[in-house]
Amino acid sequence: MPNAEARRTMPGPLEVVEIERSFLRELGSIFWFIANTFQETMERVQQGRAPFRAASFFRESVRAGVDSVPLVGLVCFFLGLTMALLTGYQLQRFGTERLIPGLVAIAFTRELGPLLTGIMVAARIGAAFTAELGTMQVNEEVEAIEAMGIGPLRFLAAPRMLALFLLTPCLSTVSNLAAVFASSLVCKAYFSIAFPYFLDLVKDSLLIRDIITGILKSFMFGLLIASIACYRGLTVKGGAAGVGTNTTSSVVTAITTVIGFDTVYNVIYTNFYPT
């Protein structure tokens, strides 16, 4: 009987094809969504008018960026602390604890900072965007905007997308600084590395390229998270339950996409720049 049950729940070849198809459909829809939002915004700019309200952009920037600083800073501070402590004890066995500053700085600047920031932003802001736009969709507010002749994509999605696109790299920088600062405290307290020496070690090991690659990644993470969140919000169907379902789906999709994109980015990057 367990075998029969397993057979029933395991997706068959046709179901796998259907899952793949629906995945590709979703992917296409999100790209269509980004392209349409961009087109609608540019059309408006060509008419010589502001594509959205500046107040709306600043409100979203404060919410997505400034209000996220404590969370991102604190989480990365603790992670930097833990990372320095755990790697420090291992490196100390070989007498190479002076590698800690470089290790933490490179790991966070290139990889962990942008990635963790992306995950936190997806959970905190992506969910909020989807729930907010989803509720507007259910209450016919989005349709009312469209009925007035106002493009809902440029009016609702564009300021959110631009805010996350610009603010995610800033948050990523905050996360890097918090982690490096935390590791400097550990280095001082446990491994007798003074702060000026710590800074020299960070400067020696960190390349401009590491910083640029992390920042570039963060821009893309911000755009992807905002696009997925807005797309999911504006396609809510089925009332309050639909808002709940799409909010969960938005967070799951955004986190998966961020990690997936990060992997692809790293594979391509390390192929072109192996060192």
Added chain:
Amino acid sequence: MVELRDVHMQFEEKKVLEGVSLDVQPQERLVIMGQSGSGKSTILRLILGILRADSGSIFFKQFEINRLNRRKLQQVRQHIGMVYQYSALLSSLTVRENVALPLEELTDKSRNELDKIVDEKLDLVGMKDAKDLLPDELSGGMRKRVALARGLVLEPELILLDEPSAGLDPVIASVVDELIISLTEKSKVTSITVTHEMESAFRIATRMAMLYEGKIIEEGEAKEFKQSKNPVVAQFLSGSTEGPILEGSLDAITKK
């Protein structure tokens, strides 16, 4: 002003409109009646181009709505006002901001001109004192009046009203109906109202149409409607349980 020619519309398996044809003359107040879920609101969304018909043509003036590109459609929509059943005011904006929104987004009016127009429209619907309130702080009737002011703020040639008096007490419903009549007359606006509230329909209408099973089964003036020999119209107007409308489904209900 508006013309629907043999419009068909289907949602998945459910056929909603099966060859609807309708002609709306300038400055008339057409009321479309029909049962809940009969496709009345769908007709309004088709006129606005929010939904696309499966077949048939929809004209607003010289424009064929289902053939317009997005940019042109947005321009045409600026000549049509829409008042939703549940008002659909933007909950994060105040009454004033809601009414000012189309002006801010679609015109080049100065701040002073804009304030003057908003005040004037809010005054027309008797909501000038509530302009700093949020939609959540308003009653259903007040929201409808603000939605009406928003619908008229761009001085449209056509206004579409989706169940304007639904969910309101009889007195407020009459106030909203009277407001619709006076505003459309004053601004010389054509209106299409969909409703299943008989009193409201007869108060507003200069012409009526009955939608049943995806087709317009009767059209005419209010007087003609009251004397209609069509059994569906007669049953709908009387609200009787006996007649062709509930045939079949009534048996199922009574058996329970």
